[in-house]
C-alpha cells in the first residue's frame with residue numbers, strides 16, 4: 001500500500017503534483033475535513049495515541065522542540081508500532097541554545113534537524129513544517145525574503161532526498177509572512193509548500209484571518225494543504241467560551257455542545273481541511289471527531305467576517 005501524506009495525496013503524488021485523494025470523511029471546500037492530534041501540550045505517551053485511534057483520528061502533529069526536544073524519541077520508544085497508523089507531521093525551526101531555546105532559519109541547522117527527526121522517529125515523517133518562520137523575520141524585506149526562500153529550499157530538498165513525504169510552513173502569526181509574500185508577490189521561482197498551518201477559529205482576529213488567507217493564496221497552497229491549529233487558543237477552560245453561542249453558526253437542526261461547535265468553526269475561520277487540537281481525553285477526542293460532521297451556515301460565517309473586519313453595512317431603511 002502506498003503511504004499517504006496528510007495533504008490527501010500519496011508521497012509520490014505530493015512530489016509530482018498529481019491529484020489523488022483519500023477516502024472522504026466529512027468534505028469541505030472540496031477537501032476532506034480531518035482532526036489532527038496536536039501534541040504540543042501532551043506527554044507524547046502511548047495512551048493518547050490509542051485514544052486518538054479509537055476516536056478515528058489518524059493524524060498527529062509534533063515538533064522537534066516539544067517535550068524539551070525529546071518528543072520524537074518518546075514517540076519512537078513509547079509507540080513505534082502505533083506510529084505507522086498515523087500520518088505524522090513535525091516541525092523544525094527551534095533549537096537548543098545556551099540558557100534556553102532559540103529560533104533559526106539557518107539552512108545547515110534546518111537540514112540537520114530534518115535528518116535527526118527521521119532518525120529519532122524511526123520513520124520518515126509525512127510532512128515537515130518550517131516552525132514559526134516569523135520568529136526569524138526582521139522586517140528587512142529583502143534579507144527576510146532570501147532567508148525564508150533558503151529555508152524553504154532546505155525542506156523541498158528534504159522531500160527530494162526522501163527524508164519527508166511533503167513539506168510546509170506553520171505560522172503562529174501569519175501577518176509577517178503575508179507581508180513578506182505580498183512584497184515579493186509570492187515565492188517566485190522557489191519551491192512551493194504543500195501545507196500551510198495557521199491559527200484558526202473564533203479566537204483569531206480579522207487581520208490574522210486575512211493574513212492567513214493571503215499567505216495561502218500567494219504560496220499557492222491547495223485546499224487540502226490548508227491546516228488550522230489551536231482552535232481553543234490553548235485554553236478550552238476559559239469561561240469566555242461558555243459565554244458565546246457557537247450554535248448560532250450551525251445550520252438549522254444541528255446540535256452540539258459548545259466546545260465541539262467551537263472546534264467545528266475552526267475549519268471555517270479561515271477555511272482549512274485539518275485542525276490540530278490538543279487533548280488528553282478520549283471523550284473529548286471523540287466529541288471533536290463527531291463535530292467535523294456538523295453543517296455550518298456559510299452566510300453566518302460571512303456576516304461574522306464582515307463584522308470582525310468592520311465592513312458590516314447597516315440595512316437600508
Ligand SMILES: NC(=O)c1ccc[n+]([C@@H]2O[C@H](COP(=O)([O-])OP(=O)(O)OC[C@H]3O[C@@H](n4cnc5c(N)ncnc54)[C@H](OP(=O)(O)O)[C@@H]3O)[C@@H](O)[C@H]2O)c1
Nearest residue numbers: 038039040170229230231232233234236277278279280284
Ligand atoms: N507555531 C506552531 O506551529 C503551533 C503553535 C501552537 C499550536 N500548534 C499546534 O496546534 C495544536 C493544538 O494547539 P494547543 O494545544 O495550543 O491548543 P488547543 O488545541 O486550542 O487547546 C488544547 C486544550 O483544549 C482542551 N480540549 C480539547 N478538546 C476539548 C473538548 N472537546 N472539550 C473540552 N476541552 C477540550 C484540551 O484539554 P483536554 O486534554 O482536557 O482535552 C487542551 O487543554 C498543538 O498541539 C500543535 O500541534 C502549533
